[in-house]
Amino acid sequence: MSTVATSQIKLTPEHARPRASVRSRLQDALPKIVLAPSFGITIVFVYGFILWTIYLSFTNSKTFPSYVLTGSRAYQRLWGWTFDTDPPSSWYTSITNMGIFGFLYIAICLALGLFLAILLDQKIRGEGVLRPIYLYPMALSFIVTGVAWKWFLDPGLGLEQTLHQWGWTSFHFDWIKNKDFVIYTVVIAGVWQASGFIMAMFLAGLRGIDGEIMKAAQIDGATTFQLYRRIVIPLLRPIFLSAFIVLAHLAIKSYDLVVALTSGGPGGSAWLPSNFMYEYTFKRNEMAVGSASAVIMLMTIVAIIVPYLYSELREKPR
Amino acid sequence: MSAVTTPAHQASGGVNVKVINRIVIYGLLALFALFYLMPLFVMLVTSFKTMDEIQNGNMLALPKAPTFDPWLKAWGETCVGLTCAGIKGYFWNSIKMVVPAVLISTMLGALNGYVLTKWRFRGATLVFGLMLFACFIPFQSVLLPMATILGSLGRFGVTLQNSVGTSFGLGNPTVNLVFVHVVYGIGFTTLFFRNYYEAFPTELVKAAQVDGASFFQIFRRIMLPNSMPIFVVTVIYQFTNIWNDFLFASAYAGTGDAMPMTVALNNVVNTSTGVVEYNVNMAAAMIAALPTLLVYVLAGRYFVRGLMAGAVKG
Secondary structure (H helix, E strand, C coil): CHHHHHHHHHHCCHHHHHHHHHHHHHHHHHHHHHHHHHHHHHHHHHHHHHHHHHHHHCECCCCCCCCCECCCHHHHHHHHHHCCECCECHHHHHHHHHHHHHHHHHHHHHHHHHHHHHHHCCCCCCHHHHHHHHHHHHHCCHHHHHHHHHHHHCCCCCHHHHHHHCCCCCCCCCHHHCCCCHHHHHHHHHHHHHHHHHHHHHHHHHHCCCHHHHHHHHHCCCCHHHHHHHHHHHHCHHHHHHHHHHHHHHHHHCCHHHHHHHCCCHHHCCCCHHHHHHHHHHHCCCHHHHHHHHHHHHHHHHHHHHHHHHHHHHHCCC | CCCCCCCHHHCCCHHHHHHHHHHHHHHHHHHHHHHHHHHHHHHHHHHCCCHHHHHHCCCCCCCCCCCCHHHHHHHHCCCECCECCCCHHHHHHHHHHHHHHHHHHHHHHHHHHHHHHHCCCCCHHHHHHHHHHCCCCCCHHHHHHHHHHHHHHHHHHHHHHHHCCCCCCCCCHHHHHHHHHHHCCHHHHHHHHHHHHHCCCHHHHHHHHHCCCCHHHHHHHHHHHHCHHHHHHHHHHHHHHHHHCCHHHHHHHCCCCCCCHHHHHHHHHHCCCCCCCHHHHHHHHHHHHHHHHHHHHHHHHHHHHHHHHHHCCC
């Protein structure tokens, strides 16, 4: 860019220099001027606000923000609650749920997505019909997904009732009302929503693999299973990474689904840290604790995303 | 990648194995298609049933006497909190919020992408990196400061209203949400356009510069006419995201008349007064889902591309 700009100045006739210099300097700065509002907004409303939240987490803000630093009391309370298992504290429930939900959601979406992609890649007639069917939930709001699954999993109305009518009267499925199992219903609905998208990512990856490699392996006598295990899946490693990043990030941000599907579950038993943050900040008047939990969420994301972004942006220096 | 065929040495009796393989594959694919379609199907049929049929009938059965009443009731009569005027008002709230937010964030993204690729300067990668990271933050970490700022602006708006006679939109929940969605959407839109313009031939831009075209002329005459696909992708992506947002909506317009659709739907479903009308709830959910579903049906290819671009940066 800069080379272009200088050559442009050289093209300007000598006698026009004094007048043009202000204008050309303005021209030079114009791109930065155009970018500045967006960048400024990001600095203030993202990074500034993050610092603000971090600051609040070190105060004893309750209903309203207070700006007197009072040390790490909020974090100490969260830390204490982390081991408060009998009865489980809300924070303990939230992070345990995060662990269960995060692990199952990511693992099942990856496994199911890859499985469906491999099936779809077997020269399937009607692929054009099936793919959009697997993927459409991604276009829905978590609230709609929650409403649909809430109905479907309701013991009195949904699946259980239907199977009873069909004669399987001993069938019992009340996870959505059970405080020990409600988080698994969030997993089901979450997987339903995102797995099709992961499938699409893997399918794009499969389509990018060189057919020659496959043929060569087949000629060498590899079975289909070996072919996928030894050759295809290792080649898909970059997709696994991207899919993992997407899912991890979706999992940590999940908030709406818990609200719509379970209203937080019996006694808050379906809470994730995002729900904890919202409730403590806006409903229980524990702003400092809410902020501290938000900071912990952010740090978790940072630990996952920053190395990824750094390597992505560094790989192609320009 | 070509599909895997049965290796030659397994071909003894191969035709049968092959046929069974195909049946298993198609069977599994159909089973999963059912899994994905089931909730939508149940939602749809329930929304056309009477309450009587819902309580006594089977969830999966087709409506015996399809009725459009639940949809009409959801649209015009059902109670959201204490107001019983249906969800139509909230539907328009969402539209009023989504359209400006999408347009503004997309335009800014296009300009940013243009600058970041065709007018590179020292530190451009850092600037982009900082904007990109903003896409990934959990919004909980900015929720409270934003609420505080919006609250102050609202009070300032009231002051203005009293002294000048207009609040200039300050304190209006819809305006607030547009602002919030623009602020936290720029990262994505910039990402989309940057990656797209990266592949756009820089020679064209340089040639235009030599011919004396200005920064904005190049943008308008050369970049914009060639940006149709990425505009579609970005608009769809932003539209879906903003329409479906619940966190910001509930934090900054969680009560009152300015609620967007998602919040209103959640309130309809969780209203505990009186008999729960499941058919109306399902119709309301369908209405909330229709705009994004429609976009998906009409422009699915672009929708997927947007998701991918957000996931795997180029």
